[in-house]
Structures are given as structure tokens and as C-alpha cells.
Amino acid sequence: MTLDQLAPGQTAIIREVGGTGVFRRRLLELGLLPGTRVLRTGQAPLGDPLSFRVRGTLLSIRSADASLVEVIA
Amino acid sequence: MDRPTVVFVGNPNTGKSTLFNHLTNANAQVSNYPGTTVGHAVGELSLPHLGPVRCVDVPGTYSLAARSADERVALEAVLGLGDRPLPDVLVVLLDAPRLARSLYLALQLLELQVPIVFALNMMDEAEAAGQVPDADVLADELGAPVVPMVARRGLGADALLQALEQTLRGEHPAPGPPHRFSEPLRQDAEAALAALPAEMRPPGLPGARAVALGLWVLLSLDDDDALADLELDRSLLATIREQARSSGRDLVSEIVGQRYAWIDAHVSALYGGPLRLQHAVQDRIDRVVLHPISGGLLFALVMFVVFQALFTWSAPLVDGIDASFGWLAGLVAPGFEAVAGSLAGPPRTLVETLGDLVVEGLIGGVGAVLVFIPQIALLFLFIALLEGSGYLARAAYLMDRVLRLAGLPGQAFVPLLSGYACAVPAILATRTMPRWRDRLLTMMVLPLTSCSARLPVYTLLVAALFPPKIEGFPLPVQATALFAMYVFSTVVTVLAAVVLGGTVLAERPVPAMLELPPYRVPHLPTVLRSVRGAVSTFVREAGQVILFATVALWALLSFPRHAPEDLLAPEVIAEAVASGADLEALARPLALERSAGGYLGHLIEPVIAPLGYDWKIGVGLIGSFAAREVFVSTMGLVYGISEEVGSDDLSLHEKLRAERRADGSPTYTPLTGISIMVFFALAMQCLSTLAVLRRETAGWRWPAFITVYMFALAWCLSFLIYQGGRALGFE
Numbered sequence: 001m002t003l004d005q006l007a008p009g010q011t012a013i014i015r016e017v018g019g020t021g022v023f024r025r026r027l028l029e030l031g032l033l034p035g036t037r038v039l040r041t042g043q044a045p046l047g048d049p050l051s052f053r054v055r056g057t058l059l060s061i062r063s064a065d066a067s068l069v070e071v072i073a
Numbered sequence: 074m075d076r077p078t079v080v081f082v083g084n085p086n087t088g089k090s091t092l093f094n095h096l097t098n099a100n101a102q103v104s105n106y107p108g109t110t111v112g113h114a115v116g117e118l119s120l121p122h123l124g125p126v127r128c129v130d131v132p133g134t135y136s137l138a139a140r141s142a143d144e145r146v147a148l149e150a151v152l153g154l155g156d157r158p159l160p161d162v163l164v165v166l167l168d169a170p171r172l173a174r175s176l177y178l179a180l181q182l183l184e185l186q187v188p189i190v191f192a193l194n195m196m197d198e199a200e201a202a203g204q205v206p207d208a209d210v211l212a213d214e215l216g217a218p219v220v221p222m223v224a225r226r227g228l229g230a231d232a233l234l235q236a237l238e239q240t241l242r243g244e245h246p247a248p249g250p251p252h253r254f255s256e257p258l259r260q261d262a263e264a265a266l267a268a269l270p271a272e273m274r275p276p277g278l279p280g281a282r283a284v285a286l287g288l289w290v291l292l293s294l295d296d297d298d299a300l301a302d303l304e305l306d307r308s309l310l311a312t313i314r315e316q317a318r319s320s321g322r323d324l325v326s327e328i329v330g331q332r333y334a335w336i337d338a339h340v341s342a343l344y345g346g347p348l349r350l351q352h353a354v355q356d357r358i359d360r361v362v363l364h365p366i367s368g369g370l371l372f373a374l375v376m377f378v379v380f381q382a383l384f385t386w387s388a389p390l391v392d393g394i395d396a397s398f399g400w401l402a403g404l405v406a407p408g409f410e411a412v413a414g415s416l417a418g419p420p421r422t423l424v425e426t427l428g429d430l431v432v433e434g435l436i437g438g439v440g441a442v443l444v445f446i447p448q449i450a451l452l453f454l455f456i457a458l459l460e461g462s463g464y465l466a467r468a469a470y471l472m473d474r475v476l477r478l479a480g481l482p483g484q485a486f487v488p489l490l491s492g493y494a495c496a497v498p499a500i501l502a503t504r505t506m507p508r509w510r511d512r513l514l515t516m517m518v519l520p521l522t523s524c525s526a527r528l529p530v531y532t533l534l535v536a537a538l539f540p541p542k543i544e545g546f547p548l549p550v551q552a553t554a555l556f557a558m559y560v561f562s563t564v565v566t567v568l569a570a571v572v573l574g575g576t577v578l579a580e581r582p583v584p585a586m587l588e589l590p591p592y593r594v595p596h597l598p599t600v601l602r603s604v605r606g607a608v609s610t611f612v613r614e615a616g617q618v619i620l621f622a623t624v625a626l627w628a629l630l631s632f633p634r635h636a637p638e639d640l641l642a643p644e645v646i647a648e649a650v651a652s653g654a655d656l657e658a659l660a661r662p663l664a665l666e667r668s669a670g671g672y673l674g675h676l677i678e679p680v681i682a683p684l685g686y687d688w689k690i691g692v693g694l695i696g697s698f699a700a701r702e703v704f705v706s707t708m709g710l711v712y713g714i715s716e717e718v719g720s721d722d723l724s725l726h727e728k729l730r731a732e733r734r735a736d737g738s739p740t741y742t743p744l745t746g747i748s749i750m751v752f753f754a755l756a757m758q759c760l761s762t763l764a765v766l767r768r769e770t771a772g773w774r775w776p777a778f779i780t781v782y783m784f785a786l787a788w789c790l791s792f793l794i795y796q797g798g799r800a801l802g803f804e
Contacts, residue, residue, distance in 0.1 A: 023584050025292065028329040029136045030586060031174060035337075041356060045365035046474035051589060053352070055173040058359075058589040060470045065584040 004066035006040035012071035019068040031055045083166025085133030086590035088194045092224035093130040120238045138292035162188045169199035183250040184285035190236045191219040206343040216248035225596045252335035262287030268306040383494035390447035398440035402432045438623035442616040452498040457603040461595030479567045480574035485515045492522030496762045518569045523562035526701040533720035537729045538746035618764035630670040662713040684791040685745040742804040748795040755787035
């Protein structure tokens, strides 16, 4: 499954970060690496972007971007 | 010996500015790096034994190896590239409760092998969360001093100064990276170094720093637009990447992964146990603040207050500035008049001209600059408070989906909202947007938002030319027309953003990721520094242009000068003298017509005639460059009423309605009114906005483009409306 499919409150482990170029590098540098634990915390009132807690930081990620990250629930 | 240089580096939201502010006693100067739009602060601190030290605060960054101009400035400051001095020590901020994130940047900096002192900040938050990292263990692991701190309360500041002093004396040698990259990666890094231009590759670069710079090249410089001006050997980089790929390696994953591997292996030990993912207090606040209903209401309330402050609360301050400059002018003017009265002939004219230059040009011009300060100060006060509390990022999060319709990120909301009060502070407020492309796009469309200076123009035209009621139309006509102008402005702003974002500023999508920082009580000195910085850079760097332009515009509408006796017919003079009327006032419309501005109004008449305007409206358009609302007083002058006329002045309404074209038809019809309002909604008629745009985009190129596109848009739409309306039989 992908990161955007996590339910609020659900935790998962990142398996693979997709995308290319700057996009992928940015995700990796923020610490979304394979093996990292992620907690889906919530979403903005209009359903997008989504928020996640990774390595102690709360991040807002658009669901289209989150769909490029594969996770194992 | 030169004073040593200390550069402060760290992630955003780690209290870097607060620490910098505390150590430098807020004496820092905020300015741009030469040739860039990235702001930085330079200050000074005094060490007990070594004395004064130069301190540089660079923009907060998550990595040295990413895409933005901010990160490039941070890198150049850290490495002492270009004409920046090589720092003697780096102060690197670590976020105690969120070490994993800040250690990534710390490792990159350690790779550079420069002397470092780590400030382990936010220890109070770490204690509150029950996850306190061990500073001594961290210092051992990193090979450099680590000072636990609570910067906002000044705790640990003395220990930091002591560590700085020891490091400057060479008591702590420059640490190396605690992690070691794999051998193939080191070789790739050294090979990649050759792709850099010579000036970024100082001779005799120590081995480890060469590897670090090589990794930076591999990680950052691919198709990077922020660094497009660098002359790189891109084919060499492509070859290195291709070779790695063919042996099944992905360089980006390797570089980033090997740094995080060290972090993951050490973080739990530093905290004495695994980190929890949840953060009870913060998450509980977020459940309310980001809730669809309570969060929406809070957002509306906060934005209402910000807008109210700009639109309404700033008014008394603005009026106060206006009044005090009027008072000053009133104080100075009689002096010049008295001197002029004692003279005759050319000296008298000279003194009169000089008096007008001082009173109307210079005093008016300085007033035109200072009048922006209340709004700038108020807006930056709110932005700094919202930023310091952690809410600004959440406002962007809440608005992201909405602004995506315009191709903009959520951070554009506060600047765009501010634009409805005034584009000048709003353009400055785009500094809170991290990505340059998004920021530029926001600045390009901001002058289209319906600023408060347009309102008097709309009010004048609507009140003078629109009937209060139309049969069969249930709403009050005039209020509906005003409202329609706001809707029109908003729609055009969004459409312009979509079009410009898809053409001039087209780009491949970049992930719009945003950190939602922890909630905190804003740190007042940091807030005040932000306000002071915004105001002082505006006055210093945009003020000159505004002052010069205001004086030039005044000269345009005042020269060449004519005595009333030369303008008025003898019988008019005789009648005026007999009835005691003011000759000067009688002659003013004619003087204006024969000024350079009046001549220019005639000159542009053929261009604006298809929009339904005559030369008098042309003069009004020229006058409105000082500020759009000046249109009203210029029309007052043109029609010989007075300069002090307001948009609700009935005599001006009468004059407008009575004005006739050569064929006897009225000049001002509702259709002309709409055409003028649309022109004012779209045209770039604000010198102050241009001055600020020049300052924020570091040149005239973008202001010139914005001026051209806005005037083209204004002319075309006004033309379509006026000519289309006439073809359909309206007037």
C-alpha cells in the first residue's frame, strides 16, 4: 500500500520511495527512507494535504506526493 | 587580525534567530546577500577574552544539498565561497526533542571539517516530553562541544560563549564526520568535484572537504534551476550517475541513506531508549486547530484580525503620518512665501519653485515612503507572532487545497489576503514562502488584488455615474458594482496565477512538503527584530526609489510653470480681481493642462481614446502612479475644484456628469465608468509597488515584465468592455 492510504492514527514502515529527481531527493533528505516508521496523524479539512509524524517531526504532504511512497502497514 | 566570523546554521524552527538575537543583543542588520534575494542578518557579539566577533545568521535549512537559493547561500556562507569570508567557527543548532532531523544537517556540516560548536537547544521541550538527549554522549560521538540550551530564556548562553572562545583559540580541533561513506561513493564524490567551476573548488582543499563538496555536487546539481547560473560539467555528472546506475547503485539513496544509518544507529542511545512517535500535547492542540469546524472558525478569526489590522487599525496611524507631513508642509510653506514676497522677477520665481519642490515634492515624497510603515509593521508583527506560535505553517496547511486552484502553495494565502489592503507590505510578506518560484509567482499576481487605494476610485465613479436603483434589479446598484469589482479582481488574480504559472514560470512539480512546527509561545524580541528588519529594509532599499519617483511625478505635473496672468484671459482676471476670487485656483486646471503631465495626457489620448477616455482622464491616470487614489485629487485639479476633493464630493460628481465630448455626448457614462474601473483593477499604476518588487526580485527585470503584462491586460479588457458595450448599444 502507499502512504496516502494509511488511516489516521495508523503506523507503517516505509518500503520504497518513488518519484524522481528533486522530488525523491527531498523526501529522502527529510528522513523518509526505507525502514523508517511513519504515523499518519490527520488531514486538512478539505481532505488534502495529509499530515504525518516522521522522526519526531510533523510533516504536511499532499496526498498525490504521498501516493509515491510505498509502505508496509 | 580581522575579527573572527561565526556563522549560525540550523533547521528552521530550532530557535536559531532567537539565539542569534540573544547573543548579538538584537543589534543585527538585516539585508540581502549581494545579488540575491535571500535575507541574512549580520551582528556582533563580544567574547570575554577575545573581544568582538562578527556573527552571520543564514537562512534556516534542512540540508545543504537541495534546490533553493536559501540553501545555496547557507552553503556559500559555510564554505566561505565567492567573496564571503571563511567562517572561523560554525554554531550549529540542534533541536533537542527532534535530534534525528537536525543531526542530518549536522552530519553534512561535520563532513566539511570546519570548527563547530553545537547548541543543543529546546532542552525545556525535551524535558517536558520526557525525552532528554545526553549532551556529553553527543559531544563524544560528534567530536565537538555540545552546549545544552534554552535560547529563548538565555539559558546556556554563557557556556556557549565559553565553548566559542575555546574553539576560536584552537582548543577544539575541527571535528571530522563520525560516519564514513562507502569507498565507491567516496570515489564518485572525488570524481564529481571536477564538474565544479574552479572558483568553487579552492586549491588545496583538504581531502575530507573535497569528498563533502563532491557529494554536494552529486546530490544537488542535476537540473537545478536555482543554480542554473553555475557553469558545470553536466556531462561528467551524468556519466558518474550512469556508471553507478549500471552497477545497480542509486547515488542519492546511498548518500542520504549512509548519513541516516549513522543517525538511526545512535539516536536511541542518546535518548536512553527508543523515541515515541506520538506527541500527546501537540497532537491534542492540532485536533482542535486543524478540525474542519473549530479549525475553520479559528482560521477565519485569525485572518479577519490580520486583515482588519491592515485595513482599519492602520488607518489612524496612516492618517497621523499624513497629517504630520501636512503640518510640516504648512510650517515650511509660509517661510518660502515670505521670502518670495520680498523678491521680484526671476529670483522670486526661483524661490517659489524651490518652495514648491520642498513642500510638495520632498516633504510629500518622504511622507509617501513613511505612510507604508504602519501597514508593514502591523503585518510583520502578525506574521512573526503567527510564525513563532507555529500557526503560520498550519494556516498554509489549511489553505493548501484552495490555493492549488491557482497553482500556488498554501503559504501564498497570507500575502494574497494582505494584498487586498496594500500590495507593498503583501509583497514583503512573500518572504515567508520558502520556494523562489512560488514566491515570484505570488509577487507577479499580487498587484492584481484589489488594494484599498483602488477603493476611492471605484467609489467616485460608482457614486457619480451609477444610478442608486435600476428597475427590475432587486439589489442596490452601487454596492453591487463595488462588490463585483472585488470578485472581478479575485478571479483575475487566480486566472493570472494559473496562466503565468503554466507559461512564464512553468516547472516540473516539486513536492509541497511543509513542517508543522511545535506550538510555542512567540519569543517577543525575535518578533520585534522581524518587524524592525522589515521596516528598515523597506525604508532603506525601496524608500529611495519611492521618494525619487514621487518627486519626479510632482515635477511632471508642475513644470513648465506658468504665472496665472499668462494663462487666464484679461477679462477673467479683471472679473476675478473685482470679486476677490483666488487667481491661482482659477488658473490651476490650465496650469495642469500645460504642464509636462498635461502634455503627456494629450499625447496618450489616441491610445486611451478606444477605451472611452479623454486627455483629462489621461492626466488622472498619470497622476495615479503616485498611488491609485491620487486619481481622485488629480481629477479634482483637472476640473478646477480643489486638490482636497474626496471621492464623495458632489461638485466633482456634477462636473464629471456634465463633461461632454466634441460631439456633445457625455464623456462619463456608466460604460466609461466600468471601463475606467476595470483599467484601475488591472493596470500597474503604483510606483511604490514597483519599487518594492525591484527590491525583492533584485533588479528591474521582473517589475518591467509585471508592468507590461498588467498594462496589456488592462488595455485589452477595458477595450473589449467599452467597445463591446457600445456595439451592444450600452452607454
